[in-house]
Amino acid sequence: MSSKKYTTVSIPKPLAKKIKKRMEGTGFNSISSYVTYVLRQVISSIEEEEKEKESFSEEDEEKVKERLRALGYLD
Amino acid sequence: MSKPHGGTLVNRMLTGKKKDRLLEEAEEMKSLQLNSELRKDAFNISTGVYSPLEGFMVQEDFDNVLEHSRLSSDIAWTLPIVIDIPEKDEYSVGEEVILKDENGESFGLMEVEDIYGFDKEEMAEKIYGTDDIEHPGVKKTMQMNDYLIGGEIYQLKENTTPFEKYHLKPMETRILFKEKGWRTIVGFQTRNVPHLGHEYVQKTALTFVDGIFINPIIGKKKKGDYLDEVILDAYDTLMDNYYLKDRAVMSILEAEMRYAGPKEAIFHAIMRKNFGCTHFIVGRDHAGVGDYYGPYAAQDIFDKFPDIGITPVFFKSFTYCEKCSGAVDGFICPHDDEHRENFSGTKMRKMFKEGKTPPARMMRPEVAKNVAEKEHKFVE
Numbered sequence: 001m002s003s004k005k006y007t008t009v010s011i012p013k014p015l016a017k018k019i020k021k022r023m024e025g026t027g028f029n030s031i032s033s034y035v036t037y038v039l040r041q042v043i044s045s046i047e048e049e050e051k052e053k054e055s056f057s058e059e060d061e062e063k064v065k066e067r068l069r070a071l072g073y074l075d
Numbered sequence: 076m077s078k079p080h081g082g083t084l085v086n087r088m089l090t091g092k093k094k095d096r097l098l099e100e101a102e103e104m105k106s107l108q109l110n111s112e113l114r115k116d117a118f119n120i121s122t123g124v125y126s127p128l129e130g131f132m133v134q135e136d137f138d139n140v141l142e143h144s145r146l147s148s149d150i151a152w153t154l155p156i157v158i159d160i161p162e163k164d165e166y167s168v169g170e171e172v173i174l175k176d177e178n179g180e181s182f183g184l185m186e187v188e189d190i191y192g193f194d195k196e197e198m199a200e201k202i203y204g205t206d207d208i209e210h211p212g213v214k215k216t217m218q219m220n221d222y223l224i225g226g227e228i229y230q231l232k233e234n235t236t237p238f239e240k241y242h243l244k245p246m247e248t249r250i251l252f253k254e255k256g257w258r259t260i261v262g263f264q265t266r267n268v269p270h271l272g273h274e275y276v277q278k279t280a281l282t283f284v285d286g287i288f289i290n291p292i293i294g295k296k297k298k299g300d301y302l303d304e305v306i307l308d309a310y311d312t313l314m315d316n317y318y319l320k321d322r323a324v325m326s327i328l329e330a331e332m333r334y335a336g337p338k339e340a341i342f343h344a345i346m347r348k349n350f351g352c353t354h355f356i357v358g359r360d361h362a363g364v365g366d367y368y369g370p371y372a373a374q375d376i377f378d379k380f381p382d383i384g385i386t387p388v389f390f391k392s393f394t395y396c397e398k399c400s401g402a403v404d405g406f407i408c409p410h411d412d413e414h415r416e417n418f419s420g421t422k423m424r425k426m427f428k429e430g431k432t433p434p435a436r437m438m439r440p441e442v443a444k445n446v447a448e449k450e451h452k453f454v455e
Contacts, residue, residue, distance in 0.1 A: 044382030047078070056086070060246070067247065073324065074254055
């Protein structure tokens, strides 16, 4: 089985020290896994705030509303 | 409303001239016949229930999912969505293959991107956390063919279901929630007739959000399980009598239960996110079977996915308390066990089989009557 590809990111040593301290008792076993977790969380909340591009047209939307009305989901 | 998983709602429904041409040429093209469960997977890919998947998994995604519970793009994903085939040389990478259903009807197209072998024992162990052949998921994995075929797909025909009235695609639920003005929506997964314990959980969650999306899984079931139409009718009755019409919606999900416990709980949450849910109810032993998983393992696993994009709502087990005259859990009821009675689905099924109806403290009388009146209630 192929393993996941990783890359190296440099962070200041004092920050690494802080992270190491913060990791104590959290269940994370390396600075890398902790930083990965935090970055995923941060990036996901940034993405969540970005406006969603509608993947359907106004015409699609009207057709869907018609079906929803016919099925009784909308008045 | 939640954004679709991966950012964009997938739509692989082909329309227009290309669809017509492919349907005309289908009989001349090489084909791949799928069983009803894989057929449902194909439909869920095409309609965006499995966004961001655009096809069945190629090896890079398959390996990443087993090893890291993520797609190769780093998006959280816990279960492999794959098609198994017996021979490696029957199809070639780069060719277009017509997908056929169990009756030999053409319904889709796959652009073959990868054909690869896999280790069944490793797959079973990594997905189900056990190699015990008694586990239904392990058993099924060990019975798979030796190769997997992956690639993007297109849907050429709508899926048909006897429950058309309840069959909404993610695009439709998203438009419905928008029209209703719901910004926060809690998803509830079920495969049972509702008793008062379920109602307690749903309404507790509903107190904090704009609407509830009740989403029964329809499909292959075990002997003795309630028939799909019995579940849907029972929910209809419950919703007509005890829910505000503007705050509850029910629609089915055609998918296979895999009994993968924690990993399936994440998968269930992702699907509901694609329908537009912002929250998802996870109970005790969600998607579990036997005693393979800890009672709250399906809740604990959410800690590993800070980027899943849907908020899990956890419930412990709940019981009826005669002193409180209602459904309770250990956090809100001070009374001893002698005053409590479990909402046992098994016990209620047994009562129906014996021609009795569960008491009103367990199930709404209207729901119990509706189920009791059905001539056929269970899978035989």
